[in-house]
Amino acid sequence: MLIVVVRTLILYVVVIIALRLMGKREIGQLQPFELVVILMISELAAVPSENVGVPLLSGIIPILVLLSASMTFAYVSLKSERARDIICGKPSILIDRGKISEKELKRNCYNISDLLEELRLNNIPNIADVEFAILENNGQISVFPKAHKRPTIPEDFQITPPYEGLPLTIIMDGKLKKNYLEQSKKDIHWLNTQLNTQGIQRIEDVLIASLDSSGNLYVQAKENKKPTKVKNSVR
Structure with a gap:
């Protein structure tokens, strides 16, 4: 029993270190290759912790390999725009100048109900108020309302508010x-x-x-x- 506890704690520390090295983004903000790495790491860590007969290195080495691959992909996508488009994909414009793009909806397996739900989550209940809606690589939608429907800001009234720093x-x-x-x-x-x-x-x-x-x-x-x-x- 003690061996199982120690092995589990070691794998737990390794997984935490691996995830910390991958960055601080939330699950919903991960790129596809990063999400795959996390899922595979969790599966690889579970096997040695459950089965004492499996050598501990059989779980740690694949985790380190996946971590290296993830960091390599991240570095390559950082340095090369073309590689970034291949690895991470490109954002898709679902609503362009107030008009829904049926082609982009089909290409991304996105239906009208999903689109309306995302607009409501962005506090826009009326699709007629949307100028652009962009499906980002992480699955979130960026919504840009029409100029006459967007919230007003101090700049609209030529007001310069005082500086507000962090508390x-x-x-x-x-x-x-x-x-x-x-x-x-x-x-x-x-x-x-x-x-x-x-x-x-x-x-x-x-x-x-x-x-x-x-x-x-x-x-x-x-x-x-x-x-x-x-x-x-x-x-």
């Missing part, structure tokens, strides 16, 4: 992130003052404290205390 999580689960506190150009005295205004005496009692680029500190204490947003007057 800094200064405290997480009762632990102070000193590097983020320094990056925000604040000190521990300022932080304690802000927490005291919320009736919080210790950093350990904070579930999360996040500071945005406008100087607003969001604090949520532990023990089901209500989160509070504090306006920072010291910049």
